[in-house]
Amino acid sequence: MAATDAYTINEAREMLALWKECERALASGTAKEYKIGTREFTAIDLPDIAARINYFGNLVEALSGKVRTKRVVRVVPRDL
Numbered sequence: 001m002a003a004t005d006a007y008t009i010n011e012a013r014e015m016l017a018l019w020k021e022c023e024r025a026l027a028s029g030t031a032k033e034y035k036i037g038t039r040e041f042t043a044i045d046l047p048d049i050a051a052r053i054n055y056f057g058n059l060v061e062a063l064s065g066k067v068r069t070k071r072v073v074r075v076v077p078r079d080l
Contacts, residue, residue: 009063016056023049 007015026032026046033042 007059007063009060012056012059012063016053016060019049019052019056023053 022044023046026044026049033040
């Protein structure tokens with residue numbers, strides 16, 4: 001199953017917004033590690049977050065139809 005089949009445009013935009021908010025929280029220092037009782041949460045590293053932002057950004061472009069494909073045409077000149 002392709003990624004474009006797995007997400008709708010609205011879901012992809014929502015995920016992109018969530019990952020951007022995650023990056024903001026991590027960059028500002030508000031989200032590093034949390035420990036509640038026996039449960040522990042460790043934030044994801046910035047390169048991982050940047051990769052997910054790039055992924056969902058590309059997915060939003062693909063689903064919205066803004067991606068242009070390159071078309072290569074080969075021409076052989078002939079003198080008749």
